Amino acid sequence: MTAKIISGTEIRKTILAEIKADVEKMKIKHGKVPGLATILVGKDPGSVSYVTLKVKTALSVGFHEIQDDQPEDIREADLLALIDKYNNDPDIHGILVQLPLPKHIDEKKVINAINPDKDVDAFHPANVGSLMICCDEARFLPCTPAGIQEMIVRSGTPTCGAEVVVVGRSNIVGKPIAMMMAQKSVCANATVTIVHTKTKDLAAHCKHADILIVAAGVPGLVKPEWIKPGATVIDVGVNRVGMNETTGKAILKGDVDFDAAKEIAGKITPVPGGVGPMTIAMLMKNTLRAAQYALG
Numbered sequence: 256m257t258a259k260i261i262s263g264t265e266i267r268k269t270i271l272a273e274i275k276a277d278v279e280k281m282k283i284k285h286g287k288v289p290g291l292a293t294i295l296v297g298k299d300p301g302s303v304s305y306v307t308l309k310v311k312t313a314l315s316v317g318f319h320e321i322q323d324d325q326p327e328d329i330r331e332a333d334l335l336a337l338i339d340k341y342n343n344d345p346d347i348h349g350i351l352v353q354l355p356l357p358k359h360i361d362e363k364k365v366i367n368a369i370n371p372d373k374d375v376d377a378f379h380p381a382n383v384g385s386l387m388i389c390c391d392e393a394r395f396l397p398c399t400p401a402g403i404q405e406m407i408v409r410s411g412t413p414t415c416g417a418e419v420v421v422v423g424r425s426n427i428v429g430k431p432i433a434m435m436m437a438q439k440s441v442c443a444n445a446t447v448t449i450v451h452t453k454t455k456d457l458a459a460h461c462k463h464a465d466i467l468i469v470a471a472g473v474p475g476l477v478k479p480e481w482i483k484p485g486a487t488v489i490d491v492g493v494n495r496v497g498m499n500e501t502t503g504k505a506i507l508k509g510d511v512d513f514d515a516a517k518e519i520a521g522k523i524t525p526v527p528g529g530v531g532p533m534t535i536a537m538l539m540k541n542t543l544r545a546a547q548y549a550l551g
């Protein structure tokens with residue numbers, strides 16, 4: 256059996272077309288479009304390529320976009336002042352500070368400085384709190400988990416009563432997606448287990464999963480024999496494992512041994528072209544929502 260491939264690239268196209276149509280409506284109704292400020296500190300190649308793609312996508316759906324590149328040695332106080340400027344700019348509805356930040360800057364302070372109503376990453380404690388209380392009422396869902404949930408739902412994978420195993424417990428992916436899948440909601444209602452580096456028998460837990468979500472950052476961690484036949488496998492890993500000499504582009508590998516896993520799984524996401532494109536689409540969705548709230 257070969258698994259059905261859940262293409263993030265295809266689902267993203269549909270979502271971006273929906274957003275673009277809503278932006279057109281907003282322009283007619285309010286004479287305004289959603290505004291996104293993207294702040295990049297330094298020149299980390301991974302961050303530069305993520306931010307470039309975010310900016311390009313924002314422009315493609317008709318947003319007002321400000322790409323604000325800052326030097327690696329920016330003072331923390333100056334970065335906080337910059338955030339405050341965008342907090343008070345009525346044309347900016349979403350603020351994104353690309354992480355990680357240089358070591359001399361306190362990431363927590365920076366996240367806490369963003370107005371929760373403009374926190375389109377949903378990293379601010381106020382937005383993390385709303386997610387814990389009820390996802391259906393949260394203004395913003397964190398982008399990668401929201402993208403994962405969208406892929407599960409749009410691929411027709413049943414979630415009610417399903418065994419979901421999440422490999423990884425990060426604040427950005429593991430913890431929020433576990434919480435979202437366990438919620439009392441039509442897109443969730445699953446039984447969720449979180450496993451991590453200190454879990455005694457990772458393989459045994461993974462084998463129980465009807466939906467296996469892997470966000471460990473370890474290339475090829477999940478072996479085909481860890482997968483329950485017919486399971487839906489969502490691979491969040493984007494590991495740079497080398498460089499293509501001809502194209503000069505990074506060679507990306509997921510956390511799942513894709514070629515072998517697709518012979519066992521029922522549905523599976525590829526790397527690249529899986530969860531990655533969804534994250535940026537959900538960032539656009541959050542920015543649109545922020546503007547809709549602000550404009551009434």
Ligand code: GUN
Binds near residue numbers: 352534
């Ligand atoms: N760095 C890696 N992923 C993300 C993300 O989703 N948002 C931000 N702000 N930084 C990141």
